[in-house]
Amino acid sequence: MRIKVILTLGLIVSILVILPATFAVSASPQPQGAQFATPTPQPDGRIIYIVPAGFTCTQISLLTGVPVEELRVLNNLDADCTLQEGQQLLLGLGGPAAATPTEGPSPTPTSVLPTPTPFFGTGEICIMLYDDQNGDTIRQPDTEPAIPGGAASVTGANVAYSATKDTSEGLLDPDYQGVCFLDVPEGDFNISVAVPDGFNPTMLLNAEISLKAGQRIFVGFGAQSQSVTIAADPEQGGGSPLMGVVGGLLLLAGAGLAFYARRLRKTPKGLSLR
Secondary structure (H helix, E strand, O other): OHHHHHHHHHHHHHHHHHHHHHHHHHOOOOOOOOOOOOOOOOOOOEEEEEOOOOOOHHHHHHHHOOOHHHHHHHHOOOOOOOOOOOOEEEEEEOOOOOOOOOOOOOOOOOOOOOOOOOOOOEEEEEEEEEEOOOOOOOOOOOOOOEOOOOEEEEEEOOOOOEEEEEOOOOOOOOOOOOEEEEEEEOEEEEEEEEOOOOEEEOOOOEEEEEEOOOOEEEEEEEEEEHHHHHHOOHHHOOOOHHHHHHHHHHHHHHHHHHHHHHHHHHOOOOOOOO
């Protein structure tokens, strides 16, 4: 009886020891998954996996962690998720691979730009031709009016400008200040006038001026009616009565001297006139 019990216990112990070992030997060993390195994203951000020979969607899903259904949708696969060796399988989208910057051309130094031509602005020149009745070359606004029918000219000495106007222009304006040249560029100028028929100048009829931007210059030139000039000129038959008297006395004195000289020539030698 004791031997049966011992044998029975020994059998039970043997079974308990051998059975787990048997299951361990018969069970298929779990394959050691290779370490998966996530492929480098393409320049457009796609992550591509090249399918090895004999791999299925399930194996790739276990290897990459991407669900089978997602692999099917991303790659437009059939219901069986059929793959081909060497097929490019899209696993997802990531950031674009860092591209090595290409060295560009060295910057070309810019040449020095030319200095822009300065803008000097413009001014105004007004020329008055007036009737210098008293001949003092100074205009009396109340008694010496402007003379129409003449010509006024402005010519640039160091700038490209030339213009001529009739002195009648704007003469009826109550605020007439002479014939005015507007928008004249800054610079040096020669100005001159020509008097109309029937007038003689009482001063030089040209001048040189310098005009600054924003400046307004007034220049006056005098002329006198020829009728006034002739009346005051002794050579034209005019003159004062006193000058006539003095001239007559000189003529009489000359005649007396001539008579005395003739008497001296007729007197005999040795006689004297007393």
